[in-house]
Amino acid sequence: MIALAAPAALLHAAPGLGVRLVGVAVVVTFMVSYVLFRDWERFGPLLLRHPSLLAADTLLGSLLLVSAGPDTTLAYVSVCTPLLAGLVYSWRGAACFASLQGLILLLVHATLKADRHAPVAEALLLPGLCVISGAMGSTLRGLMLRFGAATQALTTTQARLAAAEAVSAERARLAREMHDSVAKTLYGVALAADGLAATASAESPDPVRVRSEADLVSRSARRAAAESRELLRDLRQEAAPESRDEAPLWPELRSYAHDFTARTGLPVTCALPPPEAPPLPLPSPLARHLLSITAEALENVQRHASATHVEVRAGIHGHLLRLSVHDDGTGLPPDTTLDRLRASGHFGLLGMVERAAQAGARIRIGRGDRERGTEVRVELPLPIVAGPERRHR
Structure with missing residues (x-):
C-alpha cells in the first residue's frame, strides 16, 4: 500500500525540497515496514521495548499523507498503525x-480541504477507523495471549502424559522381565530345594541323587544370580537403540525344551525344522520375546496344567512364522480373562500378550483345534522377521 501511494505523494509534493522529503519518507517507511515484516522475531522485541520507533514511523508516514492527501490509499494505510499498536x-x-x-488525519483533512467545506462525517471517517482498528488490535492481542497460554498448557500436559506413559511402559517391562526370569528361576530353586530336602530326609538317602539334586539347586541359584545381574545391567546402561544382532531361534527352542524335560521330567516333543535346514536369524529383541513366551508357556504347563506331554512346534507357513506350545492337560478355566488374572495376581498370560504385542505378533491362548489341553500360538508376519531367509527360500 505504501508503494501504491508513493506515486500520488510524489506528484502532489512541491518541487525541490518537498519532493526530496517525500522520497526519503517513502524509502524509510517502506524499508522499516519490510524489515519488521521479514524479521519480526528479531525486531519485534525491539519495537516492544521502544514505542518511540513506531511513533517515528508514524510521523514519517504523515509526511507522505500531507503530500498525497487524505483521498489516496495512504490514508487507509495509516489506519493500520493503531492496529499494530494494539497488538504490540x-x-x-x-x-x-x-x-x-x-489527530494527524484531522489536521491533514482540515489543511488540505479547508476551502471545500467537506462534511463532518467525511472528516471523522478515518479517525473513527483508527479507533476501531486500535480496539481490534487490543482484542486480537488478548486472544493471541490466551491462545498461547492454552497451547503452552496443552504442550505441558502432553509432555507429562508422555512421561507418565514412558514410566508405565518401563514398569510393565520390568515386571515382565522379573516374572519371566528371576521370579521363575527362584521358583525353580524352591522346588529343587524341596526335592533335595525330601531326598535327604529319607531313611536311607541315595548319595548320587542327593548330589544331583544339590547340583540342581546350585545351578538354579547361579542362574537366578546371573539373571539378576543382567536385569541390573539393563537398568544401569544408558538408553541406546535396540541391538540388531541376530539370534538363531531353532537351536534355542530345542535347548529350552531339553532343559524343561531335564528339570521337570515332562516329555517335550519338538516339531522344528531339521538341524541341516537354513537357520532363521532373528533380531535379538524379537527372539527374546518369542523365547520368553515359550518359556512362560512351558512353566505354566508345569505349574497348572497337570499334563503328561508337551508339544512345541515352530516353522514358516506362507508369510508367517508360527510358534505353538500345546499340552494335554486340564486346559484353562472357561471364565479366564486377562482382567481377572491381573486382579488375582497372575501375570504370566498378561506378560505373554504384552510381549507378542511388542514383537508385532498375534497370539492366541486356548484349546485351539485340539480336544483338550491348552495351546499358545504366536504368529509373526515374515516381513518383520528376516529378509535373507525369505530370499533363500
Whole structure:
C-alpha cells in the first residue's frame, strides 16, 4: 500500500525540497515496514521495548499523507498503525496511537480541504477507523495471549502424559522381565530345594541323587544370580537403540525344551525344522520375546496344567512364522480373562500378550483345534522377521 501511494505523494509534493522529503519518507517507511515484516522475531522485541520507533514511523508516514492527501490509499494505510499498536502495546498503546493517528488525519483533512467545506462525517471517517482498528488490535492481542497460554498448557500436559506413559511402559517391562526370569528361576530353586530336602530326609538317602539334586539347586541359584545381574545391567546402561544382532531361534527352542524335560521330567516333543535346514536369524529383541513366551508357556504347563506331554512346534507357513506350545492337560478355566488374572495376581498370560504385542505378533491362548489341553500360538508376519531367509527360500 505504501508503494501504491508513493506515486500520488510524489506528484502532489512541491518541487525541490518537498519532493526530496517525500522520497526519503517513502524509502524509510517502506524499508522499516519490510524489515519488521521479514524479521519480526528479531525486531519485534525491539519495537516492544521502544514505542518511540513506531511513533517515528508514524510521523514519517504523515509526511507522505500531507503530500498525497487524505483521498489516496495512504490514508487507509495509516489506519493500520493503531492496529499494530494494539497488538504490540495492548489497549494503552492502541489508545495512544489511535489518538495520534486520528489527530494527524484531522489536521491533514482540515489543511488540505479547508476551502471545500467537506462534511463532518467525511472528516471523522478515518479517525473513527483508527479507533476501531486500535480496539481490534487490543482484542486480537488478548486472544493471541490466551491462545498461547492454552497451547503452552496443552504442550505441558502432553509432555507429562508422555512421561507418565514412558514410566508405565518401563514398569510393565520390568515386571515382565522379573516374572519371566528371576521370579521363575527362584521358583525353580524352591522346588529343587524341596526335592533335595525330601531326598535327604529319607531313611536311607541315595548319595548320587542327593548330589544331583544339590547340583540342581546350585545351578538354579547361579542362574537366578546371573539373571539378576543382567536385569541390573539393563537398568544401569544408558538408553541406546535396540541391538540388531541376530539370534538363531531353532537351536534355542530345542535347548529350552531339553532343559524343561531335564528339570521337570515332562516329555517335550519338538516339531522344528531339521538341524541341516537354513537357520532363521532373528533380531535379538524379537527372539527374546518369542523365547520368553515359550518359556512362560512351558512353566505354566508345569505349574497348572497337570499334563503328561508337551508339544512345541515352530516353522514358516506362507508369510508367517508360527510358534505353538500345546499340552494335554486340564486346559484353562472357561471364565479366564486377562482382567481377572491381573486382579488375582497372575501375570504370566498378561506378560505373554504384552510381549507378542511388542514383537508385532498375534497370539492366541486356548484349546485351539485340539480336544483338550491348552495351546499358545504366536504368529509373526515374515516381513518383520528376516529378509535373507525369505530370499533363500
